[in-house]
Amino acid sequence: MTPSETRAVLGLSLLAAFVDGDKHERERAEIKRIAEGLSGDAGLNLPSLYQDVLMKRVSLASVASDLQASDARQLAYEMAVCVCDADGVQSDTERAFLEEARTALRLSTSATAVFVQQADAVAEAPLAPAGHPASHPGTATPFAGDDAERDRSILNAAILNGALELLPESLSTMAIIPLQMKLVYAMGKSYGYELDRGHVKDFLATVGVGLTSQYLEQAGRKLLGGLLGKVGGGLLRGLGNQAVSSGMSFASTYALGHVAKRYYAGGRTLSTELLKETYAEVTQQAKDMQSRYLPAMREKAGTLDAGKVMALVRGG
Numbered sequence: 001m002t003p004s005e006t007r008a009v010l011g012l013s014l015l016a017a018f019v020d021g022d023k024h025e026r027e028r029a030e031i032k033r034i035a036e037g038l039s040g041d042a043g044l045n046l047p048s049l050y051q052d053v054l055m056k057r058v059s060l061a062s063v064a065s066d067l068q069a070s071d072a073r074q075l076a077y078e079m080a081v082c083v084c085d086a087d088g089v090q091s092d093t094e095r096a097f098l099e100e101a102r103t104a105l106r107l108s109t110s111a112t113a114v115f116v117q118q119a120d121a122v123a124e125a126p127l128a129p130a131g132h133p134a135s136h137p138g139t140a141t142p143f144a145g146d147d148a149e150r151d152r153s154i155l156n157a158a159i160l161n162g163a164l165e166l167l168p169e170s171l172s173t174m175a176i177i178p179l180q181m182k183l184v185y186a187m188g189k190s191y192g193y194e195l196d197r198g199h200v201k202d203f204l205a206t207v208g209v210g211l212t213s214q215y216l217e218q219a220g221r222k223l224l225g226g227l228l229g230k231v232g233g234g235l236l237r238g239l240g241n242q243a244v245s246s247g248m249s250f251a252s253t254y255a256l257g258h259v260a261k262r263y264y265a266g267g268r269t270l271s272t273e274l275l276k277e278t279y280a281e282v283t284q285q286a287k288d289m290q291s292r293y294l295p296a297m298r299e300k301a302g303t304l305d306a307g308k309v310m311a312l313v314r315g316g
Helices: 003-018 025-042 046-054 060-065 070-085 092-104 109-123 147-166 170-190 197-207 211-224 248-265 272-301 306-314
Strands: none
Touching: 003 025, 003 046, 003 060, 003 070, 003 092, 003 211, 025 046, 025 211, 060 092, 070 092, 070 109, 070 170, 070 211, 092 109, 109 170, 109 306, 147 170, 147 248, 147 272, 170 197, 170 211, 170 248, 170 306, 197 248, 197 272, 211 248, 248 272
C-alpha cells in the first residue's frame, strides 16, 4: 500500500481503539508508546496520527477518502473489527462505529459478514473446552499436573503464537490474545484455581499486557512490514517470502505462561510490582531464545490455515 493508505488503515484502527471511551489510562499510554515505536519502522509520523485521532482531526470520512483500493478498504475494516473484538465482545458503541465504518468504506454486508462472524467467534471463545477444564492451550488434553508438563505446554503455546505472528491473516493475529488467555487459565486451573475471563484479564493487565494495545502492535508491525493483507479477495496462504518475525508473540506468551505458573504455584501471593518485574525479566529471556525456536515456528506456521486457527481458539 501507499504511505497514505497505510496511515489511513492505522488511523481507522486508532479510531476503533478509542471509540468506546472506556480505555484505561494505562492502555492509552501503551497505544501511544506503540505509535512512537512503530514510527521508525514506517517512515510515517505515527505519533502525529495518534494525536490527530485523540483531537478528532481524523474522521471516518477522511480515512475513507484515502483508501481507494478495495483490498485496502477491506483490510482497514478487518483491522477495525479485530481492534474492537480484542478485549472481548463488542459494546453497542463499537458495533455502531463498525457499521458506520463499513458504510464509509463502501463495503457490502455480504463482503464483511463472514469475517465479522469469525472475529466474534474468536472474541467469545471459551477459556477451556467443555469437559476439559485444565487443558493445554489449543488442545483438549488435560495437564498431568507436573512442572515438566507445564513447561512443555508453555513452550508449545509460545511456538504456536510465534507461528501465528508469521501469518498474514487478520484473524491469525487476533487469535494470539485468546490463546494467551487460555494459557494463563490452564496454569491457574492446574493449581486448583477456578478462573473466569475477568480473572485472566486482570492478570494480564497486572503484568502490563493490554489486549487492545497488543493487537495494535502485532497487526501494526505486520502491516508496516507488508505482511498483513489480502490478495485477489482471498486470504494469503503460506509463508512465501515473509520477513523474519520480531518474535514478540513468542516472547510475551512464554513470559505470561511462566509468570502465571509462578503466581498460581505460590498461592497468588506475588505483589503487583514483583509480577511486572518477573514478566519483564522472562520476556527478555524469551527474546534471547526466539532465534533458536524460529525454525519450529516456521514449520508450525506452514501447517496452519484459517480453519485450523479457529479450531485452536475454540480448543479443539
